[in-house]
Amino acid sequence: MKPALYLLSGLLCDQTVWQAQIDALKGIRDIYALDFQGFDNLSAMAEHVLSQTPEVFALAGHSMGARVALEIVRLAPHRVERLALFDTGSHPVKAGEKEARQKLLDLAREHGMEALASQWLPPMMSPENVSNASLLDPLKTMVCSMSLETFEGQIRALLNRPDASLGLASIQCPTLIGVGREDTWSNIAQHELMALAIERSRLVIFERSGHMAPYEAPIAVSTAMREWLLHTN
Template identity: 50%
Template sequence: MDTKSSYRGSKAAPLIILPGLMCDSRMFAELLSAFPEAQVIDGFYAGCDRIEAMANYVLARMPARVSLLGHSMGARIALEVMRKAPDRVERLALVDTGVHGPKPGERDARYALRDLGREQGMAALVANWLPPMMGFAGLRNEPLMDSLYAMAVSAGLATFEAQIEALLNRPSVDALLPTIACPTVAMVGRQDQWSPVVQHEAIVAAIPGAQLRIVEGAGHMMPAEAPQVFNQLVGEWLAIAPTP
């Protein structure tokens, strides 16, 4: 499938992309090349420290009706957008994410990274945070690692602190998921250790009609690790007829 011609020929609503923790449009460089009409909501959510406020930031910057794709934390924001304005979302893609509440030990682990950043700076924080996010091939891709490292460092410690507070205080979506009626897909890298396949199986089990797509050989940063496969999946999702 030619993803560019497929998207241009489709009648899908505009593609809006919500980045995850410490991520921006650099995470989606290959996707933006394949889908030049797409828009990433950049700006690290203006320092918001709650998912609900991040969703409001997105709603103020997106078109009236969209194809909404969220990666990692961005998928949790996308779900909050669905809660606040379901009529504005034509279709939904949840990528390398989860729908559970904070896990035991999660707060301590996030605060340990925060404290490392306070003591040694963002370079040390990202050097500890990024490698476990990657699949085996991604770890060996030096230009990719350098790009993602620079992106995360540029987010800054204040952004990291605000975003982990948002994640630690994330709202429950248990009641929301069964009400989602638009075409929904959950995508995940097979080697994603942070948001494993089983979490995406739970997502598709909870959302009526949702579909699961697994990308072999990729980790949590799958959109950048396996861009050709990811772009193909996005094109297929955009080609699904919208719910009447």
Template identity: 45%
Template sequence: MKKVVYLLCGLLCDSVVWEAQAHALGADYDVRVISFEGLDSMQAMADKVLVDAPARFALAGHSMGGRVALEVYRRAPQRIERLALLDTGYEPAAPGEAEKRAVLVDQAQKEGIASIAASWGLPMLAPANRDDPALVQAVVDMVGRMSAPIYAGKTRALLGRPDATDVLKRIACPTMIICGEEDGWSPPERHEQMAALVPGAQLRLIDGAGHMVMMEAPGAVLQALQEWLALPTTTYEET
């Protein structure tokens, strides 16, 4: 029986964001990609992961999905065989964050979700990648498959996220933290802090990629995930 690997999607992202890695890993693993349309809390999102999950599984989350992964670990650490966190964060909502996010949510509600595809999506890419028509179109199309209510719900979930500092300190499974070196939304410095908090964590910075690292550098991310999936678990399981 193949080991189960969950890949969790971020804000305004669907399975396309993981497409390259899910396809490649699917030859050897039972890969399950989850997005969170219709949900508006970290708790509900964690429930969606856990409800059909096996007793033990590997868990990777990108952006908002990384925060969901930390909530899953908070709830069921004994079930997580290994953890990967990509271009994400761990702090609670910052002062003024709600107001900044409200501007885009309001725009989406008044003008439609497509109106924020460029204003939200393009800055998620490394500057050089913003000139790649196919990549830009893929991001625009992905955002366009969402809706203003979906965006508002996921934003509520993000704004209600708990501080995950203590979760990071308690992680006792093989953990890899991955970040695009040119991620201006959740920068490498934050991921270095996360790696310092997690016992034994490995950090991978992906050259030439921004926040949408799996789409911008699919091969490099796949290689990192393959290394993550090959990390030994014996030491962690015995502690």
């Protein structure tokens, strides 16, 4: 039995985003990819993860999933042996964010999840990846598989999130922080701030990638994660 690695998915995301890392790292870890359908609170998401993990485990989160990971570290720091945060932030709700998310909710309510996927996903990805149907189409299928109720709940969770930046300095485990070079939703600067606050952290920027770095830059992300899992920084 290998040590455990838990992969936490982001808003309207599932194992699709992590599949390359599951395939690349299954030889060194027992891997579990979790998503958060049916939840509307980050703390409840974190408690759900903790209820099924072993006493000590490695933890990686993408986007909203990384915010859940930070909540897990706050609740049970002794159980997380190493942490990876991708395309995310630790700040509370920003000015204008509630309105932007409400527009997406209105779109989904009025026109359905397919319309949401077509409008929401392209700006999240790097321009060259948006033009690649073999990359974009599986993400559209993923989003369309989610219910409106799941979207509404996850948006509530994000809009009621705590300011996780206050706890960054207390994180003691080896931490990988990664972001796509062309991530316009969660920019490089906020990842640099997190890296400065977490003492044992390493920041990696993934080229030709937007907000979906584990999916858009699968080899680079898997390589960074392998190093993070095998070496202590």
